[in-house]
Amino acid sequence: MPLSPLPAYEQVKAFIKAQINGGHLRPGDAVPSEAVLQQQFGLSRMTVNRAMTELAAEGLLTRIRGSGTVVAQWHRISSTLAVRDIQEEVLERGHRHSCVVLTLEIVSADAALAQALGLRSGAKVFHSVMVHYEDGVPIQLEDRHVNPAAAPDYLQVDFQTTTPTQYLFQCAPLSEARYSIEAALPTKPEAKALGIKASEPCLVITRCTISGAHVASQGRLVYPGMRYNLQGNFQL
Amino acid sequence: MPLSPLPAYEQVKAFIKAQINGGHLRPGDAVPSEAVLQQQFGLSRMTVNRAMTELAAEGLLTRIRGSGTVVAQWHRISSTLAVRDIQEEVLERGHRHSCVVLTLEIVSADAALAQALGLRSGAKVFHSVMVHYEDGVPIQLEDRHVNPAAAPDYLQVDFQTTTPTQYLFQCAPLSEARYSIEAALPTKPEAKALGIKASEPCLVITRCTISGAHVASQGRLVYPGMRYNLQGNFQL
DNA sequence: CAGTGGTCTAGACCACCGA
DNA sequence: CGGTGGTCTAGACCACTGG
Numbered sequence: 307m308p309l310s311p312l313p314a315y316e317q318v319k320a321f322i323k324a325q326i327n328g329g330h331l332r333p334g335d336a337v338p339s340e341a342v343l344q345q346q347f348g349l350s351r352m353t354v355n356r357a358m359t360e361l362a363a364e365g366l367l368t369r370i371r372g373s374g375t376v377v378a379q380w381h382r383i384s385s386t387l388a389v390r391d392i393q394e395e396v397l398e399r400g401h402r403h404s405c406v407v408l409t410l411e412i413v414s415a416d417a418a419l420a421q422a423l424g425l426r427s428g429a430k431v432f433h434s435v436m437v438h439y440e441d442g443v444p445i446q447l448e449d450r451h452v453n454p455a456a457a458p459d460y461l462q463v464d465f466q467t468t469t470p471t472q473y474l475f476q477c478a479p480l481s482e483a484r485y486s487i488e489a490a491l492p493t494k495p496e497a498k499a500l501g502i503k504a505s506e507p508c509l510v511i512t513r514c515t516i517s518g519a520h521v522a523s524q525g526r527l528v529y530p531g532m533r534y535n536l537q538g539n540f541q542l
Numbered sequence: 543m544p545l546s547p548l549p550a551y552e553q554v555k556a557f558i559k560a561q562i563n564g565g566h567l568r569p570g571d572a573v574p575s576e577a578v579l580q581q582q583f584g585l586s587r588m589t590v591n592r593a594m595t596e597l598a599a600e601g602l603l604t605r606i607r608g609s610g611t612v613v614a615q616w617h618r619i620s621s622t623l624a625v626r627d628i629q630e631e632v633l634e635r636g637h638r639h640s641c642v643v644l645t646l647e648i649v650s651a652d653a654a655l656a657q658a659l660g661l662r663s664g665a666k667v668f669h670s671v672m673v674h675y676e677d678g679v680p681i682q683l684e685d686r687h688v689n690p691a692a693a694p695d696y697l698q699v700d701f702q703t704t705t706p707t708q709y710l711f712q713c714a715p716l717s718e719a720r721y722s723i724e725a726a727l728p729t730k731p732e733a734k735a736l737g738i739k740a741s742e743p744c745l746v747i748t749r750c751t752i753s754g755a756h757v758a759s760q761g762r763l764v765y766p767g768m769r770y771n772l773q774g775n776f777q778l
Numbered sequence: 779c780a781g782t783g784g785t786c787t788a789g790a791c792c793a794c795c796g797a
Numbered sequence: 798c799g800g801t802g803g804t805c806t807a808g809a810c811c812a813c814t815g816g
Contacts, residue, residue, distance in 0.1 A: 313785065327717045327754060339801065350787045352588075355802075371802045372795030380626075380711070390616075475616070481563045483776040489725035489745040489767035507743030507767070509725040518563060531725035531743070540719040549804065575782065586806045591783080607783045608814030 318357035337375040409435035447528040456522035478517035485513040507531040554593035573611040627707040645671040683764040692758035714753035721749040743767040
């Protein structure tokens with residue numbers, strides 16, 4: 307008969323978090339052992355263990371077999387930096403998304419691109435450039451090279467209704483990705499397409515997605531610095 | 543007598559991951575129920591349940607009580623966006639860290655700052671500005687306002703050996719943080735301190751840390767765009 | 779209704795650590 | 798050696814979903 311609707315292991319987690327938050331447990335301090343908590347809460351060890359294991363997975367505790375559990379020295383500031391689909395993001399903010407395709411073509415990969423996509427130099431790859439708008443304001447330029455093996459029909463996609471991210475995810479489910487976030491200036495054509503000055507700083511995310519055995523695509527996402535920022539929130 | 547050193551639940555996780563990775567299970571597809579996996583692997587349900595629960599927590603699966611488990615539609619691109627201590631980061635790269643303090647003073651908070659720190663307008667707060675160097679090259683400018691209630695001895699700290707992040711973490715353990723990442727131009731004094739042109743785009747991270755009841759500090763971290771980027775890697 | 783996942787128990791064996 | 802955490806079992810009750 308649980309008076310509170312919270313599962314028992316969540317209550318244990320909350321208790322430990324409260325101890326840390328309130329300063330009763332400080333980084334480096336020893337946390338009560340599972341046996342003790344088991345007694346205090348009147349729970350089985352498996353339940354207490356789940357609570358502690360999850361807190362350790364969150365980076366809040368450090369557990370050492372044979373020794374004990376201590377409060378972790380550095381509480382990670384993580385917060386799932388979600389690199390998401392631009393359309394989804396815009397719609398979620400309750401705004402209107404639209405997209406203009408500037409380029410959609412087949413090109414020969416130069417050495418660098420071929421290497422990145424795991425192809426031989428000179429191989430044919432798809433290339434697209436488009437601008438995404440939020441309520442009519444250009445917010446992202448997307449310059450992407452796609453491995454035809456991963457998405458053979460890429461050139462036929464209607465990018466008014468589907469974004470490359472969505473389409474690629476559908477036909478080549480993501481298994482790995484590498485990305486980098488940096489501040490940089492746009493190229494001249496990019497600045498023109500985004501309707502900003504070439505001296506306007508931009509947030510540039512370059513991303514390389516891998517699907518199974520193929521490198522599926524490589525993209526460069528350019529956001530005008532004045533109109534976009536990445537926000538995060540970290541708790542506990 | 544486990545022939546493979548991997549725990550059973552990890553093997554189940556690996557199996558499911560492999561199925562997804564290999565395309566045998568695609569987003570939206572139903573995943574075998576716990577009962578089925580229990581049979582196939584000859585494990586107890588608790589063990590299978592742990593595997594599935596963890597995969598769901600990682601965002602790889604979506605579980606619906608009473609209905610079943612399906613492969614999640616969007617594999618999150620997360621990556622512990624580690625907002626870490628600059629000194630730690632530099633040392634980890636095997637380089638030398640040094641720091642020059644430009645300002646260390648007490649100021650009266652204006653309305654905006656007071657609001658952000660949860661103080662009354664005009665309250666005294668600590669203010670520091672310093673530049674961090676990696677092998678002698680300026681890599682970060684740190685402009686920080688500190689709530690005296692959280693770190694009364696802030697002005698006495700030796701910032702040659704300890705960074706504000708380290709010190710604040712020690713005397714006011716982190717319980718919550720909010721941050722924002724954007725591309726922007728440095729202010730004129732910032733550009734001068736970093737030895738860059740005022741037209742050089744920078745990655746600017748603004749961060750507000752909360753410790754228990756206090757807002758501990760608010761910081762503005764400016765990284766020259768040419769010398770710094772945030773990298774991430776996502777797997778699964 | 780039968781099948782699903784969410785939680786919990788009371789045991790158990792093991793590897794490891796520190797005294 | 799006793800205490801720690803890491804894992805696993807064979808049950809159990811529940812809330813929820815679908816047909």
